[in-house]
Amino acid sequence: MKTTLYIFMLLMLGLSSCKKNDETDKTPEEIYLNIEGKTYSLSELTDIMVKYTRVSSDRLVYNASDTTFNIKNYEGLRFRVVDVLRDLNYGVR
Numbered sequence: 001m002k003t004t005l006y007i008f009m010l011l012m013l014g015l016s017s018c019k020k021n022d023e024t025d026k027t028p029e030e031i032y033l034n035i036e037g038k039t040y041s042l043s044e045l046t047d048i049m050v051k052y053t054r055v056s057s058d059r060l061v062y063n064a065s066d067t068t069f070n071i072k073n074y075e076g077l078r079f080r081v082v083d084v085l086r087d088l089n090y091g092v093r
Contacts, residue, residue: 033067035082038090045069045081052084 031042042062049069050057059072068078 033081035067035085048088048090049079049081049084052088053079 033040033042033045046057046060046062046069049055049060053060053069053071055071061070061072062068063070063078066078067081069081069084070078
């Protein structure tokens, strides 16, 4: 009986000392792009691309290497941010 009690106490001590990692407090850092003198946030550009392509934002993928957006499952189809801003008259020459 004493051994069972000691084992139970060790288990309780071991389990109560575990610490839960809370990762819900971490918010992703916003990315900003400077395009021809005007600063845009990535979320703002995503909203503009949603209006332009009529595709939901969860299907749009931003490619930082060439500042384009791709649509998931259509990898060959790219939309250059500068061209879209120019088409929509956002002050880009």
